[in-house]
Amino acid sequence: MEKIGLDIGSSSVGWYISENWDTIKKGIITFDTGMSIGQSGGYVSPTRERREARSKRNLIRARKYRKWELLKIFIKYNLVPLDENEFKIWSKYKKGLVRKFPDNINFLKWLACDFVYEDGIKYQNPYELRVKALDNKLSKHELGRALYHLIQRRGYKDIGESDSETKKQIERRGENGFEQSLKLKENRTIAETLSNDFLSKNKRARNQYPYRDEYESELEEICKAQGYDVSKKSKGRYIDNFVQSLWNAIIWQRPLRSQKGNIGKCMLEPSKLRCPVSHPVFEIFRTWQFINTIKYYDENDQKQNIPQGYRNQLFDFFLKKEKNFKFEEIKELLNKKFDSEKKYNYPIDRKSVV
Numbered sequence: 001m002e003k004i005g006l007d008i009g010s011s012s013v014g015w016y017i018s019e020n021w022d023t024i025k026k027g028i029i030t031f032d033t034g035m036s037i038g039q040s041g042g043y044v045s046p047t048r049e050r051r052e053a054r055s056k057r058n059l060i061r062a063r064k065y066r067k068w069e070l071l072k073i074f075i076k077y078n079l080v081p082l083d084e085n086e087f088k089i090w091s092k093y094k095k096g097l098v099r100k101f102p103d104n105i106n107f108l109k110w111l112a113c114d115f116v117y118e119d120g121i122k123y124q125n126p127y128e129l130r131v132k133a134l135d136n137k138l139s140k141h142e143l144g145r146a147l148y149h150l151i152q153r154r155g156y157k158d159i160g161e162s163d164s165e166t167k168k169q170i171e172r173r174g175e176n177g178f179e180q181s182l183k184l185k186e187n188r189t190i191a192e193t194l195s196n197d198f199l200s201k202n203k204r205a206r207n208q209y210p211y212r213d214e215y216e217s218e219l220e221e222i223c224k225a226q227g228y229d230v231s232k233k234s235k236g237r238y239i240d241n242f243v244q245s246l247w248n249a250i251i252w253q254r255p256l257r258s259q260k261g262n263i264g265k266c267m268l269e270p271s272k273l274r275c276p277v278s279h280p281v282f283e284i285f286r287t288w289q290f291i292n293t294i295k296y297y298d299e300n301d302q303k304q305n306i307p308q309g310y311r312n313q314l315f316d317f318f319l320k321k322e323k324n325f326k327f328e329e330i331k332e333l334l335n336k337k338f339d340s341e342k343k344y345n346y347p348i349d350r351k352s353v354v
Contacts, residue, residue: 079144
């Protein structure tokens with residue numbers, strides 16, 4: 001009976017045909033790998049650059065939509081020198097017309113923190129406005145510009161994941177002294193901290209990695225100082241509709257989409273869903289599945305399963321581990337148990353374990 005064997009790789013397929021373990025034919029077929037060479041060498045997926053560019057576009061679009069949502073509120077409460085018609089031309093798509101950024105001179109001055117058009121003063125940066133809002137009554141346009149700066153710098157929200165870049169930013173937050181400065185009594189908000197300990201000392205203020213909840217606290221402080229009610233209802237919503245609308249536009253973030261739709265049906269009970277990979281029960285299953293694969297050689301050089309008592313001890317060992325473990329740690333633990341009883345000879349060589 002003839003049999004065919006395949007060795008499938010990323011850019012080749014090796015094959016052979018045999019009969020009774022005697023090779024009849026064999027060969028290799030090569031083809032383009034479908035990968036491209038990256039900037040730093042090596043092969044990368046050709047869709048990687050498209051995916052990264054798409055992610056950037058989505059991020060820019062989300063920021064733009066948040067700003068537009070806030071500007072709608074400002075126009076309603078007269079916090080920005082912008083006409084509703086000008087805003088629609090800028091934000092709404094209409095076939096045959098090109099979206100146009102407002103050329104309103106007062107709006108451009110408003111963005112530059114120049115309030116001379118309403119007999120006000122010109123500020124060097126929005127941080128001055130945010131600090132002033134804590135102790136002084138601002139005009140409507142000044143208040144709008146201070147709040148608009150919050151949505152431009154709305155902080156980082158922890159979603160439970162941390163990559164290398166996030167860890168670097170968190171370390172920088174502590175190394176630069178921002179975290180310590182924010183805890184000082186004289187610094188009530190992020191803006192006050194950055195103004196007193198960074199901008200006044202000619203230090204950069206935009207790379208200190210503030211958190212979203214710290215911006216939320218500053219939003220409440222500004223609204224409270226400007227005479228708005230920041231108390232909340234029983235369900236956590238603000239009593240003042242204006243404050244709630246500001247929170248929705250600046251702070252609120254859509255929760256992560258549910259992944260329940262990606263869970264397949266169980267092979268044993270097709271009418272039920274499988275246990276999700278993220279479920280703690282599945283982690284327990286994986287732990288026992290791995291433990292049950294560990295074997296040792298007895299005196300007759302035969303593979304045997306480790307006793308149930310040792311399995312229970314290994315399970316407790318896994319539960320106490322906070323980070324990834326090495327197999328050498330398991331061998332060391334089992335060797336101590338085996339040597340203490342002098343009954344088994346657990347292998348030192350990793351290759352002898354199945």
